[in-house]
Amino acid sequence: xxxxxxxxxxxxxxxxxxxxxxxxxxxxxxxxxxxxxxxxxxxxxxxxxxxxxxxxxxxxxxxxxxxxxxxxxxxxxxxxxxxxxxxxxxxxxxxxxxxxxxxxxxxxxxxxxxxxxxxxxxxxxxxxxxxxxxx
Amino acid sequence: xxxxxxxxxxxxxxxxxxxxxxxxxxxxxxxxxxxxxxxxxxxxxxxxxxxxxxxxxxxxxxxxxxxxxxxxxxxxxxxxxxxxxxxxxxxxxxxxxxxxxxxxxxxxxxxxxxxxxxxxxxxxxxxxxxxxxxxxxxxxxxxxxxxxxxxxxxxxxxxxxxxxxxxxxxxxxxxxxxxxxxxxxxxxxxxxxxxxxxxxxxxxxxxxxxxxxxxxxxxxxxxxxxxxxxxxxxxxxxxxxxxxxxxxxxxxxxxxxxxxxxxxxxxxxxxxxxxxxxxxxxxxxxxxxxxxxxxxxxxxxxxxxxxxxxxxxxxxxxxxxxxxxxxxxxxxxxxxxxxxxxxxxxxxxxxxxxxxxxxxxxxxxxxxxxxxxxxxxxxxxxxxxxxxxxxxxxxx
Numbered sequence: 014x015x016x017x018x019x020x021x022x023x024x025x026x027x028x029x030x031x032x033x034x035x036x037x038x039x040x041x042x043x044x045x046x047x048x049x050x051x052x053x054x055x056x057x058x059x060x061x062x063x064x065x066x067x068x069x070x071x072x073x074x075x076x077x078x079x080x081x082x083x084x085x086x087x088x089x090x091x092x093x094x095x096x097x098x099x100x101x102x103x104x105x106x107x108x109x110x111x112x113x114x115x116x117x118x119x120x121x122x123x124x125x126x127x128x129x130x131x132x133x134x135x136x137x138x139x140x141x142x143x144x145x146x147x148x
Numbered sequence: 149x150x151x152x153x154x155x156x157x158x159x160x161x162x163x164x165x166x167x168x169x170x171x172x173x174x175x176x177x178x179x180x181x182x183x184x185x186x187x188x189x190x191x192x193x194x195x196x197x198x199x200x201x202x203x204x205x206x207x208x209x210x211x212x213x214x215x216x217x218x219x220x221x222x223x224x225x226x227x228x229x230x231x232x233x234x235x236x237x238x239x240x241x242x243x244x245x246x247x248x249x250x251x252x253x254x255x256x257x258x259x260x261x262x263x264x265x266x267x268x269x270x271x272x273x274x275x276x277x278x279x280x281x282x283x284x285x286x287x288x289x290x291x292x293x294x295x296x297x298x299x300x301x302x303x304x305x306x307x308x309x310x311x312x313x314x315x316x317x318x319x320x321x322x323x324x325x326x327x328x329x330x331x332x333x334x335x336x337x338x339x340x341x342x343x344x345x346x347x348x349x350x351x352x353x354x355x356x357x358x359x360x361x362x363x364x365x366x367x368x369x370x371x372x373x374x375x376x377x378x379x380x381x382x383x384x385x386x387x388x389x390x391x392x393x394x395x396x397x398x399x400x401x402x403x404x405x406x407x408x409x410x411x412x413x414x415x416x417x418x419x420x421x422x423x424x425x426x427x428x429x430x431x432x433x434x435x436x437x438x439x440x441x442x443x444x445x446x447x448x449x450x451x452x453x454x455x456x457x458x459x460x461x462x463x464x465x466x467x468x469x470x471x472x473x474x475x476x477x478x479x480x481x482x483x484x485x486x487x488x489x490x491x492x493x494x495x496x497x498x499x500x501x502x503x504x505x506x507x508x509x510x511x512x513x514x515x516x517x518x519x520x521x522x523x524x525x526x527x528x529x530x531x532x533x534x535x536x537x538x539x540x541x542x543x544x
Contacts, residue, residue, distance in 0.1 A: 021294045053409075082306035
């Protein structure tokens, strides 16, 4: 059997570790600006103000599909074996947008604006990816 | 004009994009070869060049301008590495023009060689270039986008197309028309990879879906290539045998890297870049005789037309349907065939649009000459609709 490239998995840094640790506990954590606005992705400093970012809020895990595409042939080699699959941008109830995959949904049923909820994919003992499925 | 100086493009060089490149060259070699051809085109001497604009080169990954100066055997008063992807070419041209008008230097090479290097003996397997930097330790996109497959620009631009179709009136047939009319222009360009292959709207719509809603024939063919221009003072350009092409307006705007974090998926950075370019040029959009817009995908062209202000927001589809975009049409666009018709000569792809308009303004476009063109508009688009540059060019 031909060896397929390994999955691309996140390598957390000090600034992002709380997000990925929460994901392992099946919780969606968002960083907050100094004004208390949730943003994404986590950074050492808030975008737009550069205030040091240390505060987090637990998000509802609900959102709507903002845009998506179907990767029909695996535009990156590590994804060829999974194609076709859906790459989505979810707009969270709290405001920020996240990149995700739309899972547990037939490709032909995917629609912009559809209601989604987070579902947690435990890839291994170390890493859990935040995916979304239709509500 | 600044300090009483105006900058103008003179000579050009362009290699026909090829899927397979039979004569591998190192980056410095290819830069030198392009330089010789562009200088010969302008009838200028190498010793006149005192400005070097380049990207990082395979054999000069650091200190690239210094490596180029040494390799070419010149001394430079200005050196710049530009890292704007598809906007490199347009970004280089305005930086060169600004440096010349500021009096920093007098003649610049803006060259984008993009050919394979000779094979390296005992080379390790290639780095994961398809990761586009997302695999760098600490890169945010390696954590938050790449694990989900959002890596290749195909997917990012597909997100734009999908969202645009949701918000505005746009049918797949209209996007297909962009590819078809570009291809018709390419049929008259001897350097175009698809010069012998006309296509129809149905061909586009029947080509395989790659990243919904974009079909194979709406996506550029990656090739090797190389292209560039010489930018100098208007005064010096007037002494060459070529019509000087004045860089009369420019603007640049950068908003995001990954499309997920773009301020808008449907209003793109060219808005600010075009406004600035036209304000600087002191002339209106209606005076444009020929345009060349970065066409990595069909959707890029449609939104760039709209957000450059050639029609109202949301009217891009109607504009494309109502106009004939061929070189003989009422709104000539990408008369070289665009990258969709010519092939994307790697990093040189963006330069093909600069060369396209310069060639038209110099009256050297041969069978696809639009007539006497006085004023042209060029755009560059880098990354994932991340960074855009607008240029207004005028024949002097």
